[in-house]
Amino acid sequence: MAPAPTERELVSRLLDELGDAVRTDDEAREAARLDKSGWLAPGRPMAVVEATTIDEVQTTMRIASEFGIPVVPRGAGTGLAGGAIGSTGEIVLSVRGMRRVLEVNVADELAVVEPGILNAELNELLAESGLWWAPDPASKAISSVGGNISTNAGGILCAKYGVTREAVLGLSVVLADGRLVEVGHRSVKGVTGYDLTALMIGSEGTLGIIVGATLKLRPLPTGVVATIGAYFSDVVGAAAASAAITAAGLRPAALELLDAASLALLDRLLAGEPGHQPLSQRGSAYLLVQTDGSASEAEAREALAIIQAAGGDAELTTDPEEGERLLRVRRMAHPAFELAGQVLIEDVAVPRSQLPAMFAAIERISAESGIAIPTIAHAGDGNLHPNVIIPPDMPRSRDGEVPEQIWQVADRLFRAAMELGGTLTGEHGVGLLKRRWLIDELGLDGMELQRGIKAVFDPQGILNPGKVFGPMSLEPELEMASTRSGAE
Amino acid sequence: MAPAPTERELVSRLLDELGDAVRTDDEAREAARLDKSGWLAPGRPMAVVEATTIDEVQTTMRIASEFGIPVVPRGAGTGLAGGAIGSTGEIVLSVRGMRRVLEVNVADELAVVEPGILNAELNELLAESGLWWAPDPASKAISSVGGNISTNAGGILCAKYGVTREAVLGLSVVLADGRLVEVGHRSVKGVTGYDLTALMIGSEGTLGIIVGATLKLRPLPTGVVATIGAYFSDVVGAAAASAAITAAGLRPAALELLDAASLALLDRLLAGEPGHQPLSQRGSAYLLVQTDGSASEAEAREALAIIQAAGGDAELTTDPEEGERLLRVRRMAHPAFELAGQVLIEDVAVPRSQLPAMFAAIERISAESGIAIPTIAHAGDGNLHPNVIIPPDMPRSRDGEVPEQIWQVADRLFRAAMELGGTLTGEHGVGLLKRRWLIDELGLDGMELQRGIKAVFDPQGILNPGKVFGPMSLEPELEMASTRSGAE
Numbered sequence: 009m010a011p012a013p014t015e016r017e018l019v020s021r022l023l024d025e026l027g028d029a030v031r032t033d034d035e036a037r038e039a040a041r042l043d044k045s046g047w048l049a050p051g052r053p054m055a056v057v058e059a060t061t062i063d064e065v066q067t068t069m070r071i072a073s074e075f076g077i078p079v080v081p082r083g084a085g086t087g088l089a090g091g092a093i094g095s096t097g098e099i100v101l102s103v104r105g106m107r108r109v110l111e112v113n114v115a116d117e118l119a120v121v122e123p124g125i126l127n128a129e130l131n132e133l134l135a136e137s138g139l140w141w142a143p144d145p146a147s148k149a150i151s152s153v154g155g156n157i158s159t160n161a162g163g164i165l166c167a168k169y170g171v172t173r174e175a176v177l178g179l180s181v182v183l184a185d186g187r188l189v190e191v192g193h194r195s196v197k198g199v200t201g202y203d204l205t206a207l208m209i210g211s212e213g214t215l216g217i218i219v220g221a222t223l224k225l226r227p228l229p230t231g232v233v234a235t236i237g238a239y240f241s242d243v244v245g246a247a248a249a250s251a252a253i254t255a256a257g258l259r260p261a262a263l264e265l266l267d268a269a270s271l272a273l274l275d276r277l278l279a280g281e282p283g284h285q286p287l288s289q290r291g292s293a294y295l296l297v298q299t300d301g302s303a304s305e306a307e308a309r310e311a312l313a314i315i316q317a318a319g320g321d322a323e324l325t326t327d328p329e330e331g332e333r334l335l336r337v338r339r340m341a342h343p344a345f346e347l348a349g350q351v352l353i354e355d356v357a358v359p360r361s362q363l364p365a366m367f368a369a370i371e372r373i374s375a376e377s378g379i380a381i382p383t384i385a386h387a388g389d390g391n392l393h394p395n396v397i398i399p400p401d402m403p404r405s406r407d408g409e410v411p412e413q414i415w416q417v418a419d420r421l422f423r424a425a426m427e428l429g430g431t432l433t434g435e436h437g438v439g440l441l442k443r444r445w446l447i448d449e450l451g452l453d454g455m456e457l458q459r460g461i462k463a464v465f466d467p468q469g470i471l472n473p474g475k476v477f478g479p480m481s482l483e484p485e486l487e488m489a490s491t492r493s494g495a496e
Numbered sequence: 497m498a499p500a501p502t503e504r505e506l507v508s509r510l511l512d513e514l515g516d517a518v519r520t521d522d523e524a525r526e527a528a529r530l531d532k533s534g535w536l537a538p539g540r541p542m543a544v545v546e547a548t549t550i551d552e553v554q555t556t557m558r559i560a561s562e563f564g565i566p567v568v569p570r571g572a573g574t575g576l577a578g579g580a581i582g583s584t585g586e587i588v589l590s591v592r593g594m595r596r597v598l599e600v601n602v603a604d605e606l607a608v609v610e611p612g613i614l615n616a617e618l619n620e621l622l623a624e625s626g627l628w629w630a631p632d633p634a635s636k637a638i639s640s641v642g643g644n645i646s647t648n649a650g651g652i653l654c655a656k657y658g659v660t661r662e663a664v665l666g667l668s669v670v671l672a673d674g675r676l677v678e679v680g681h682r683s684v685k686g687v688t689g690y691d692l693t694a695l696m697i698g699s700e701g702t703l704g705i706i707v708g709a710t711l712k713l714r715p716l717p718t719g720v721v722a723t724i725g726a727y728f729s730d731v732v733g734a735a736a737a738s739a740a741i742t743a744a745g746l747r748p749a750a751l752e753l754l755d756a757a758s759l760a761l762l763d764r765l766l767a768g769e770p771g772h773q774p775l776s777q778r779g780s781a782y783l784l785v786q787t788d789g790s791a792s793e794a795e796a797r798e799a800l801a802i803i804q805a806a807g808g809d810a811e812l813t814t815d816p817e818e819g820e821r822l823l824r825v826r827r828m829a830h831p832a833f834e835l836a837g838q839v840l841i842e843d844v845a846v847p848r849s850q851l852p853a854m855f856a857a858i859e860r861i862s863a864e865s866g867i868a869i870p871t872i873a874h875a876g877d878g879n880l881h882p883n884v885i886i887p888p889d890m891p892r893s894r895d896g897e898v899p900e901q902i903w904q905v906a907d908r909l910f911r912a913a914m915e916l917g918g919t920l921t922g923e924h925g926v927g928l929l930k931r932r933w934l935i936d937e938l939g940l941d942g943m944e945l946q947r948g949i950k951a952v953f954d955p956q957g958i959l960n961p962g963k964v965f966g967p968m969s970l971e972p973e974l975e976m977a978s979t980r981s982g983a984e
Contacts, residue, residue, distance in 0.1 A: 032969045054733070098943045104937070113849065114743060114847060115739060115742075115743045115847075115849035116847040117742070117848075118847070120511065126511055138745065150664060159687060160687045160691070162685050162687075164979060166684065166685060167684060170662070171685060171942070173691065173694065174658070174662055187941050189939065189941045189945070190942075191942065193845070193918075193919050194847045194917040194918070195843070195845040195846055195847050195848075195877070195878050195879070195917070195918050195919055196654065196655060196848070196877035196878060196879075197595040197650050197654060197659060197845045197874075197877050197878070197919075197922035197923055198845055198922060199647060199698045199921050199922065199923060199924070199925050199926070200650045200919055200920050200921055200926060200930075200937050200938065201926065201934060201937075201938055201942070201943075201946045201964065201965070202694060202695055202698070202699055202703075202946050202949055202950075203648070203661065203694050203697065203698055204942070204945060206661065206691050206694030206695065207691060207694065207949075209691065209694055210687045210691055211602050211690055211692070215690075227745030227747075228745075230931050251603060254605070255601075255602060255603045257626065257715030257718075259715075260587070264696070280570055292570075301789040301791075302669055302790065302794070303789075303790040306790070306958075314969075326560070357681070357683040357684070357685045357686055358607075358683055359601070359603075359604040359606070359682045359683050360603060360604050360683075360684070361603035361604050386685075388791070389683070389684035390683050390684060391683070391684075391685045398533065414815065416579070429682040430681075430682070431681050431683055431685075431686040431688055432688050433686070433687050433688055434685035434686060434687065436687070437687050438687075438688060438689065442688075446548050446688065446689060449688050450688065450689055450961065451678070452690070453671070453675050453677045454677055454678075454679065454689070455689075455694060457677070457953065458689045458690050458692070459951030460953075461690055461949060461952055462803075462949035463952075464945060464949055464951075464952060465945065465948075476689065476690070480860070
């Protein structure tokens with residue numbers, strides 16, 4: 009490895025070879041310090057490369073390898089775990105400008121795309137062909153396909169339609185040293201060698217830079233969409249009803265659950281709307297069910313019966329406008345949380361049958377700590393987002409820092425999920441914010457294997473160091489940005 | 497690494513620590529020389545360890561590591577690529593005796609099992625709970641769950657229900673040095689670190705020994721099963737009809753295609769049956785379609801219309817007995833091929849739309865080489881099994897060896913698949929038989945990454961060396977066994 013260059017030497021070399029693709033202005037560098045978690049890196053990256061071609065990505069990595077300088081791959085910057093944040097001494101390599109759709113193949117139900125295209129943009133385009141790409145994170149209007157792949161994004165529809173890993177056939181990847189490799193297949197099946205495609209999915213920019221993807225598409229669901237909105241007197245009962253729906257073999261497209269603290273914040277947000285009837289008066293938990301496909305109405309009727317038997321106050325509709333009204337309660341949850349101030353969004357997942365127990369644990373932790381934790385859950389797959397609200401008046405060691413007391417609450421949430429057979433992160437990834445717990449879940453031997461794989465792909469340790477695990481060149485001294493958004 | 501011991505030293509140590517689990521008799525060692533590909537290793541392994549506990553697997557690996565002796569993991573021995581064959585200087589470690597079902601969790605739709613249980617045994621047991629494990633290789637009556645996982649087994653139902661990788665949540669793995677690690681989750685979602693579960697699936701015993709699996713189950717499909725049997729005047733037309741069915745957004749559970757050479761061999765097999773009407777007189781290709789689920793009849797009617805518009809002579813039934821009669825044509829294909837003599841079963845996969853082109857290529861290669869290649873295809877996912885029949889009178893350099901002329905035919909088949917955007921192996925794996933083509937598909941950089949991962953898990957190179965890739969301590973001097981069976 010060459011001796012560490014001054015920033016000026018490196019940036020000058022990037023400018024020489026990449027010209028206008030290299031941004032060194034304050035605005036671009038400042039924007040790359042944060043993502044949608046609300047966290048801000050302690051410093052600014054030295055430059056942001058806005059690549060529009062594979063060749064520019066390769067050139068950047070060749071130069072970075074030569075100088076031994078860390079590179080943070082970045083898409084739309086909508087992550088919730090700090091995985092695409094750049095800081096002092098780093099280059100941020102954005103592929104947001106690589107957004108072409110290179111092929112849509114209807115017969116083979118696949119598309120070949122560049123990583124920067126947004127999920128929703130792609131799906132709008134695919135709809136003409138009667139197809140869609142199923143990964144459905146709540147951020148889909150603003151998050152990129154490459155980012156969805158890098159985090160193995162989940163979302164609302166996973167219980168029925170799977171996670172991102174099940175919707176990608178192959179990838180084009182630029183390695184740390186600038187080489188381009190193709191992994192995976194265009195065919196549905198293929199078992200030639202280890203599954204490097206699955207390995208790349210969810211690797212959060214630590215193994216290589218995804219510069220192209222062959223996506224597995226599905227025909228758009230047929231039939232009407234049926235929607236149920238149901239209020240329950242307590243969240244544990246609502247969670248039990250939700251678990252009973254899946255245990256009955258039903259597979260709704262969406263099965264979403266909000267607790268009492270969420271409904272209270274929604275009432276604060278919606279209070280000003282004409283005719284708003286307080287949600288909190290209708291119940292202490294809200295369960296949203298949507299079914300699609302040829303059997304959607306029959307499935308919805310079965311789900312309704314289960315909900316009513318469990319004491320839910322429910323309405324069922326197949327009218328799109330009415331359905332949208334029932335869905336809106338879920339859609340407005342994140343904006344409502346923002347009203348309460350700064351939030352640490354957790355992302356635990358538990359086996360479905362443990363949802364009631366996890367909700368009970370969250371209630372207990374909230375009561376014991378005195379911290380509000382409004383929680384929404386993708387109940388169909390056991391993935392919960394407890395939103396730990398930081399009281400504005402809580403003392404902090406320095407401005408913008410997450411108080412240790414909040415980390416302690418997060419720690420208790422994570423341990424409760426683990427005790428129920430669950431996991432630290434269902435869909436957001438580890439990034440910077442969750443790495444302190446990684447070893448608790450993976451164990452020492454698991455960590456050793458993971459670090460070994462990292463070293464195979466990135467022997468210099470220049471790809472997104474400090475994220476997930478790896479050389480801890482970045483201390484977790486992160487400031488919480490005052491701006492945050494409701495992406496997930 | 498200790499100096500190489502004599503076989504006697506090593507076997508004595510195994511006997512000391514594992515007692516009766518160690519088989520050194522001729523019968524056990526001879527049986528471990530072959531699998532269902534019909535291939536026979538040049539020599540016999542020095543011992544076969546028949547483990548019944550995780551502890552015995554760990555002990556075996558600790559001793560093997562200490563002595564630096566290769567270990568071949570083995571399940572039911574039904575592989576079709578030589579991946580579980582043991583030879584001179586090797587220990588075969590069978591987990592066939594680890595066959596307990598440790599948990600069936602209906603609410604979470606998962607089962608925790610040991611690797612040696614047979615696929616069909618497991619599914620029989622799960623049926624009581626209204627659940628099933630979807631991987632459906634044709635060998636399911638005789639192949640183990642662990643073997644299905646080690647090869648990422650496919651089968652007939654993959655287009656609708658996915659491959660094995662999509663049906664496994666977590667694994668217990670004994671590493672080369674005897675350590676036990678747990679990878680994956682019990683929850684549906686989970687993105688903590690790299691996906692080592694997906695990496696293990698399809699790794700053919702080269703990364704670790706699977707000693708336990710948490711399987712993702714599905715509710716048994718509801719509704720009637722509808723079956724269509726259709727004859728076409730040529731296989732390319734039948735392949736086009738099959739591609740049209742999936743392109744129409746239909747998703748049959750099974751979509752299987754047989755060519756004229758297959759029908760001719762079936763007629764030979766079935767000629768003696770009372771009332772047999774020659775299949776070859778009805779057409780030159782046979783397409784089997786089965787639909788299940790709540791919309792099965794509607795789907796089948798749509799498929800039937802597409803088939804008839806494409807010129808197919810078809811019948812549709814929902815009667816189970818009639819359905820079985822239509823299915824039998826497909827079921828008897830392998831026994832029919834065995835009539836023709838020794839067979840090299842290929843396993844290419846192409847994008848679905850390329851099925852007609854691949855069938856045309858097979859016909860051309862067969863005509864030009866003068867070698868019969870009866871072919872069946874899992875048409876729904878583009879996976880073809882061309883069965884290259886070795887003429888009994890073809891000259892061979894030594895008895896039982898595959899003539900180079902047959903390898904040349906296989907080489908042409910593989911290259912044709914690659915040119916159509918396909919892959920070397922859809923579901924059988926690389927094992928010993930396909931490794932000569934691995935680098936053509938993966939490329940030098942891809943191979944380097946794969947070997948790097950192998951070295952992380954198995955630095956001494958003692959796990960199934962010579963299989964897939966890796967230290968080529970086994971020369972591909974394999975004899976074809978005179979016994980072979982119709983598993984796939």
